[in-house]
Amino acid sequence: MSQEPRTQALTPLDGAADEGVFGGKAVQLAAALRAGLPVPGGFALGWDVARAVRAGELDLDPLLVGLAPGPWAVRSSAIGEDSAGASFAGTHLSVLGVVGAAAVGDAVRRVHDSAHDPAAIAYREQHGLDPAPRMAVVLQEMVASDVAGVLFTRHPVTGARERLIEASWGLGEVVVSGQVTPDQYRLSPDGLLLECSTGEKDIALRLGPDGRVAEQVVAPHLVGARCLDDARLEALHRLASACDGVFGVEDHDIEFAFAGERLFLLQRRPITHG
Known part of the structure; x- marks a missing residue:
């Protein structure tokens, strides 16, 4: 497979610049990375890519060939999340210790689906946000923290x-x-x-x-x-x-x-x- 589809589907985290595509979490991590702050590396999946993975229209496995098997942290980065008016803290799913391409794909689907949990829907209603969520995803190297x-x-x-x-x-x-x-x-x-x-x-x-x-x-x-x-x-x-x-x-x-x-x-x- 050529590098072009990989670039479109898996954007290096420091290149996630558009909040309307990658969500607030990814964009803020990208800004910190570009400034030289100690952010673990990884990738951003735009909301359209995450939707395609969830719908079975995009297979991540070929795109992960050549990358470290993990462990990865797979985190939500919904459009509107981590903004000044809505943090969504604890509302969406994070999946930790994800190892292997198949597990990454499964984690992306689970994180995507967490946007439709009743608590997430209620939070969006409470904050007057678009009821149709757009869930982008961050794939980040895990830190074995003490x-x-x-x-x-x-x-x-x-x-x-x-x-x-x-x-x-x-x-x-x-x-x-x-x-x-x-x-x-x-x-x-x-x-x-x-x-x-x-x-x-x-x-x-x-x-x-x-x-x-x-x-x-x-x-x-x-x-x-x-x-x-x-x-x-x-x-x-x-x-x-x-x-x-x-x-x-x-x-x-x-x-x-x-x-x-x-x-x-x-x-x-x-x-x-x-």
């Missing part, structure tokens, strides 16, 4: 100008899904630690040797221990400051991961209240 979580550059409840960080062991999904009580850190806008509250982080999701995600019990001495030391907090502060320059605003909702001491930006969206 620690992960979320960072807000403005307190999402009080609106205070401070950095609020929640983190836990392993993959960040245990934080965003509420499976654990994460550590919570408050930093001043210039990165000074204001408060630290350790959580009860008794389980972790981790990548296994086969590239798939498995739940593990956290060692007792780590359940209540800090998972972010001062050096990691400083790295997160610098990442948030770098996002100010890339996106031209100071309000960010960031998902991050540390593999050892290496920090990755997994997702960035504006802070919303819905």
